Amino acid sequence: MTNQNEIEVDIAKKKETSTTKSYFRQVESKWDDQHVEGEDLLSRLVYRSNLLGSDSYINNTGGGNTSSKVMEEDPITGEEAEVLWVKGSGGDLRTATKPNFASLYQQKLLQLQDIYHDMENTGLKTPAEDSMTEMYAHCTFNLNPRAPSIDTPLHSFIPFKFVDHTHPVPVIAIATADNGPELMKEIYGDEVAWVDWMRPGFELGLKLQETIEQNPGIKGIILGGHGLINWADDDKECYELSIELINKAADYLSDHELGEDSYGGAKFQSLDKKERREVLTEVLPYLRGQVSQENQFIGTIQDDDVTLQFINSEDAPRLAELGTSCPDHFLRTKIKPLYVDWNPQEGSVEDLKATIKEGLQGYREDYADYYNTHRDEDSPDMRDPNPTVILIPGLGMIAWGKNKSESRVTAEFYTAAIGVMRGSESVATYTALPKQEAYDIEYWALEEAKLQRMPPEAELSRQVIAVVGAGSGIGKALAPRLIAEGGTVAALDLNAEAAEATAKEMLDDIGMGIGVAGSDISGSGDIIGVECDITDRASVQKALHDIVIAYGGIDNVAVTAGLYPTPDQDGNLGDEAWDNSFAVNVKGNYIVADEVSDIWEAQDLKGSMVITTSANAVVPKAGSFAYDTSKSAANHLIRELAIACSPKVRVNGVAPATVVEGSSMFPRDRVIASLTKYDVDFSKDESTEELRDKLADFYATRTLTKEPITLEQQCEAIYSLLSSEFENTTGHIIPVDGGLKEAFLR
Template sequence: MAKSTVESYFRKVESKWNAQEVKGKDPLARLVYRSNLLGSDAYINNTGGGNTSSKVMEEDPITGEEVEVLWVKGSGGDLRTATKPNFASLYQQRLLDLQEVYANFENTGLKTPAEDKMTEMYPHCTFNLNPRAPSIDTPLHSFIPYKFVDHTHPVPIIAIATADNGEELMKEIYGDRLAWVDWMRPGFELGLKLEETIEENPGIEGIILGGHGLINWSNDDKECYELSLELINQAADYLSEHELGEESYGGQYYESLPKEERRGVLSEILPHIRGQISKENKFIGTIQDDDLTMQFINSKDAPELAELGTSCPDHFIRTKIKPLYIGWDPQDEDIDQLKDKISSGLKQYREDYIEYYENCSPEDPFDMRDPNPTVILIPGLGMITWGKNKSESRVTAEFYTAAIGVMRGAESVGNYTAISKQEAYDIEYWALEIAKLKRMPPEDELSRQVIAVVGAGSGIGKDLSSRLIEEGGTVAALDLDQEAAQETADEILDEIGMGIGVAGSDISGSGDIIGLGCDITDRESVQEALKQVVIAYGGVDNVAVTAGLYPTPDKDGTVSDAAWDKSFAVNVKGNHIVADEVANIWEAQDLQGSMVITTSANAVVPKAGSMAYDTSKSAANHLIRELAIRLAPKVRVNGVAPATVVEGSSMFPRDRVIASLTKYRLDFDEDDSTEVLRDKLADFYAGRTLTERPIELSQQSEAIYSLLSSRFENTTGHIIPVDGGLTDAFLR
């Protein structure tokens, strides 16, 4: 058994400011640069969290006069990836004038409506018709009387901010450099409190926001950035001197299973979990089992600390009121006991969430959000996070990782505290947060769907993988040629700007598509590939098999017995093996699914010289009907029957193209490129159809995508021809 220990966690951060990179940049470009630096390290700032600002003199587009403009990160932006359009611009004086407006709203005694009313006033302060909606933290930046302001959520600072003795620790660490403001929800009132605190403490360089984070300032942007790092490092130094090492979180109570063993257990339980939390909306999962995470989950105090939930608003929005902690002993309990505990734990979590919602909601509440957890902690195994796509589940893992670091620090120097359930509710169901969710674009057709594409290394499978990603799908690209599968994944990820599909050996860190090797004639290979898909994403919803084999005849036109066997092994039995193994995942999930098998027009059109291929595809057609019966009612099974697709097909290497051109007595030049020869052959095949157009990859992909989607939700057991109109293949 493996014991996870982390002796030291808190580290210093180094300045990445490069004078040459900012030379000649305008003020907004410098703000973007500073923001990107602060957002590049999750230890400093979470994805989508924190904000930065600059007060700049600009020419009023109407009067031509110089006016002070606040440029601040807009609502929904992310510091790491922010560009100029992600920043809102507002007249600074108009923002200051809103203080009198707020005083009138505040006199009603209703804080939340007053805050909401002020947010409605921000558009009236917009400079130069900038369409970017301002952040709710805009007043924090406006009311601080300095040109440059950084608001971040550094792990070491939040550790101090959430400790029950945080204010005392702040004074011990920083002396009079910083002031303290008790927890307040972000918004106008907090901005006024910061202004008041600065007036009462002249000369301070920043403020620690209780339970929340850090805000600091300067009249020079580089100095502001480097001050942020300096303050973070002071807290990190203090915590590194006091952290408890192996005794963090009360010491270790459980031991981790060896990595391969725990991945085996996870691959079995993930579909079980995913099915139970996806009854309202499907979720994509991420596993995290690094040493820091395991040390927390395996600790004596983890159940109690997890129950407290998080404190920082950014953490809470992602991780919900609290994670679900499963009290399973990996040394003394088996997988069936674990599954039982997961089921009962999820049931209790949902009941707790409903109680929290009902107790904290006002008379006219918003509709209750999904009551399932987004973070699940299991001793010996790791943390499982869930989101509507892979990116969101990874960000949720990032947030709770920060929360683990926060608890580690706070518990080393005091006692960790979290915000009250009412405060948590008021943030989760804040009208501004609900409005932000409503502004998000509608989800794509295949959002939340995990699709395994078998044969994705080339041809139809490669084109299909790209098509599914376009529609919001999460794709596992499988192929006999693992390098080709990985190439498909890498090319697609490069196109959508998400880097490489598999980072090192840790497949759980994958993006929206991964590349895996898989021999569908080998059951163990299929099992291993599907295991990796489940580890990467939590389950499987849909499967498209585009892999196929055309046995090449000998010189005399015959096909050997071995080639016959191979043809049926790939084109028939391989599809059966894939369906048989995915069926186990589908059964565990108990969710709707779909499978599409690529057969061929040859399945119903007898031809000289391709008997082995044609009869295997005919058998595949009937396999589709058998599988449709077996997997009903949850899973639909259909087929797509293309006529010969030459474009990009691995079944049409140069030698076969030349052999076919020779067979059909078509003139060609052997010096021509393979693509030219393929086009000539494709045109010949097109001439035999009613439409007289070549069969293209995209047409096959569109048919498969449509069958996988809800467009054919009541179609199963059928084969859709995409053959240009072959009269010999007409239904009869």
């Protein structure tokens, strides 16, 4: 199959072809006969799905679905049975693999029509529609655990072997035009039919079946306000038909689009990139705090020329207020975005903050009115009334989600909506889904049930954590621990390559490509690598601004960076070594806290900071004066910061005994010197890690537990202090030293 990195590159290339002058483009067929030669039909279905899902111009993440009807051996009777393989609930075409597809007996699905009609005749249409999804489980082939999607009937009831349902921007532009059926006729003639908007499900499947019966010879159907569905009896032919139908709509729109006059032309000009970044770094933490009053969010900024063309336009306020049409869109973007009525050429940052606050208040009131107007007695409770998409003239679009991935998808969905509105307004008038229909989708009992089935969020979900010193040692080990708990991590290190390597290792492990701060304003993943010298205030400022641009703000900080100054051959430390020790171990921690405090104040959200000190801070001994006294000062700095940062932000410390494992403070020569000093047997042929293990074992003999101090133990202590487990603990230093009696409090 096409690998993830190839898909990301392909998507990036596709985006480059859309400009403010010419948005609509041709889609090339990517089908490779050699790639699928000898593959079974299910493997070919996965391949076809990945191709269609690899371009957001064709299909949004998680949207659309594909299917194949395959003859399979019944595990009970041993006879051949027709089985529908269809993308399962919650799947994504771009990343789908075989386990993402549901399998159902085709004949049993067709038999459900009789049950549906019997229930429908009682006048209970909505209960009938909803109850059908429960019946799909009775049609499951071979105990497949993948739940079928609500679109299963669309694929089952179409009398062809292969079906593609996609959400292409050019086709939805036609599907949302007020004269859509006429435009469809002009573009496709008699080869495509039209079905007015219907909520996805059983009734729509029946309508498609009826439309095909009444229009023999058609190749596809445009679903009003929704998308495209087409079919064939050969899977390659079905895929290439999808491409052909999309390109016909794109051709038509390309010939008619208004270029730089789209959306009524420009009303505002964008700020230049440098100024945009300066304004965003100041505004984003405030904005994040405002939208996170009920649920905390992670942000994604999109400020490409095409997006800004829409936001800066005369018609943007009108079109934004209409909201989106495709149901997959507004499930992510809510009923509409918040358009911030700010003039980038005249307004100040303080004006912008005031306008945001006023706009959010109005948005919440509108959302509550929307909910109360359209709800019924069985409706779930109102969800978070804050917007997930915010449009600011001159700056761009800020999308929000519970994690980085979700906020990127939200941005992707509204990007598609912008393209849809551009096309529709070029040839007609754009129409959004009626509010009641939108509400019925957003608060559909089946959608609510899906939300209720989702596992509880992880401890650090929705939180952005800066790990300082993440290029090696404790910091590098801590990053995956925090991500495993749902955290969004910025890996900071003096060594930029080491920081980026930590990020890359993690992103490769979770299949998300590379995240490097500053490489793409919207392209970071759940972890980014950032260069940062904590002794340099300007470097710290830039690093924190990189994090704000990547994620919208910062919640927690873990400082694991430290410096152990190496004495000269005579065991002496020069003045510069003393200065460097205090600059890193004391002043550096203060600079980080001082700079991030502005972000914390703007967000007005709870936060936490953990500083790694050392058991040496309370154990007097000869030979490491500068290190030990600097760590002692760091202990007291923690207590001072805890007072200064209260009540919203907690500040604590972790005091390990010597952690040799993976530490940049223990290069090979220092380890050998220490082993020699303590008369521990070793061979110079041994690897650095083997030598480190020997030194760690020696240090363990000086503790009460007699066990080496590990990275994992330090990470667990830091994680615990960042988490809610210690939500009432601040100003304390937790020793993780194996039991050094010399370090006992006295």
